[in-house]
Amino acid sequence: MSQRKLVITQNLDQGLYEKVKETVPDWNIIAGKESSVWKDHLNDAEIIVGWKKEVKPYGIDRDSKLKWLQSWSAGVDRFPLEQLNAKNIFLTTASGVHAYPISETIFALMLGLTRKIHTYVRNQQSKTWHHAHLSLEMHGKTVGIIGAGAIGKETAKIAKAFGMKVIGIRHSDISEESFDEMYTTDHLNSILPQCDYVVVTTPLTDGTYHLFGKKQFQLMKESAFFINIGRGEIVVEEDLVHALETDSIAGAGLDVFEKEPLSEQSPLWNLENVIITPHTAGSTEHYDARVIEDIFIPNLKHYLQEGVPKINLVDFKKGY
Numbered sequence: 001m002s003q004r005k006l007v008i009t010q011n012l013d014q015g016l017y018e019k020v021k022e023t024v025p026d027w028n029i030i031a032g033k034e035s036s037v038w039k040d041h042l043n044d045a046e047i048i049v050g051w052k053k054e055v056k057p058y059g060i061d062r063d064s065k066l067k068w069l070q071s072w073s074a075g076v077d078r079f080p081l082e083q084l085n086a087k088n089i090f091l092t093t094a095s096g097v098h099a100y101p102i103s104e105t106i107f108a109l110m111l112g113l114t115r116k117i118h119t120y121v122r123n124q125q126s127k128t129w130h131h132a133h134l135s136l137e138m139h140g141k142t143v144g145i146i147g148a149g150a151i152g153k154e155t156a157k158i159a160k161a162f163g164m165k166v167i168g169i170r171h172s173d174i175s176e177e178s179f180d181e182m183y184t185t186d187h188l189n190s191i192l193p194q195c196d197y198v199v200v201t202t203p204l205t206d207g208t209y210h211l212f213g214k215k216q217f218q219l220m221k222e223s224a225f226f227i228n229i230g231r232g233e234i235v236v237e238e239d240l241v242h243a244l245e246t247d248s249i250a251g252a253g254l255d256v257f258e259k260e261p262l263s264e265q266s267p268l269w270n271l272e273n274v275i276i277t278p279h280t281a282g283s284t285e286h287y288d289a290r291v292i293e294d295i296f297i298p299n300l301k302h303y304l305q306e307g308v309p310k311i312n313l314v315d316f317k318k319g320y
Contacts, residue, residue: 002044005045005046006027006029007042008031009032009033009048009051010050010288019292020296020300023300023301023304024300024304039054042054042058042059043065046065047067047068047303049070049072051072055069068091069084070091070296074095074282076093076314076319091314092314094295097284097287097290097294097295098281099150100284101284102201103155105229105277110138113225113251113275114136115134115136119272136223139162139163140163140164142164142165142195143155143197144168144169144195145201146169146202147201148168148170148176148179149170149203152199153176157178159178167181167191167195169187169188171184171185185208196223199228200229200235202230204234208234209233211234212226213235214236217249218243220248221250222248222250225252226243228253230256240252241267241271251275252275253277257279260279
């Protein structure tokens with residue numbers, strides 16, 4: 001019987017590699033970031049960890065031994081979901097890895113906009129001493145969190161420390177800790193006029209594509225701030241730009257965009273009421289360890305015992 005094979009398309013430090021090896025000591029483990037290390041092994045790998053452009057033609061399009069694909073990221077909107085479903089290949093995500101770093105970024109953006117830190121940074125560069133008409137504070141305000149996964153829940157928990165009212169939007173209206181109110185997505189328009197901050201943490205699916213457009217920005221308060229760390233395609237970017245240019249909303253903190261990298265010609269770069277980060281909200285020193293120790297190894301153990309991974313298993317019908 002041929003040796004079972006696991007391909008990891010990332011560089012792992014020796015400690016993490018050894019933990020994986022201890023879990024499957026009899027398997028052939030191929031690990032490394034360069035495609036030359038693993039490209040020739042994709043077709044006969046039973047498990048692949050990490051998504052690269054070469055995975056599809058070599059490990060999915062052809063008849064292969066692949067049974068389980070573990071994403072290195074939380075989002076799977078760019079994966080061939082229909083093809084994976086048709087071939088009965090399990091897909092699991094890294095959802096949960098980002099809860100701490102992204103919630104920190106969300107509050108950095110919220111606080112930065114509220115307390116005009118971005119304006120003061122610009123003033124510092126030009127040695128300008130100016131009050132900038134600072135007046136807002138976050139405490140006691142209302143935040144609408146669109147998406148109540150791990151990131152949304154952590155964001156809600158932090159918001160309560162600021163004494164904020166927290167309204168959640170997701171596919172289910174079942175109550176959740178740290179959320180004062182929870183509604184389904186079809187109630188989005190009714191909660192937007194209440195919110196001082198609107199935070200998008202939901203994944204990109206057919207149901208969330210262009211969820212925010214002209215109507216939604218018109219429904220928001222002129223004093224409200226819009227934060228998007230989900231996916232750029234959830235927003236009609238042209239409508240967001242118009243809302244910002246016309247002061248229909250107070251400002252935006254954006255980590256994701258319809259097209260990335262964001263074009264140098266985008267008007268978003270020059271708007272004084274916008275803070276831009278280059279899709280780095282999830283970056284953290286603990287990323288690799290959390291993917292391997294908290295998600296992949298527990299999933300691997302369950303897969304060996306039950307034949308299926310358990311944590312973050314994608315429902316192909318829902319798209320996440």
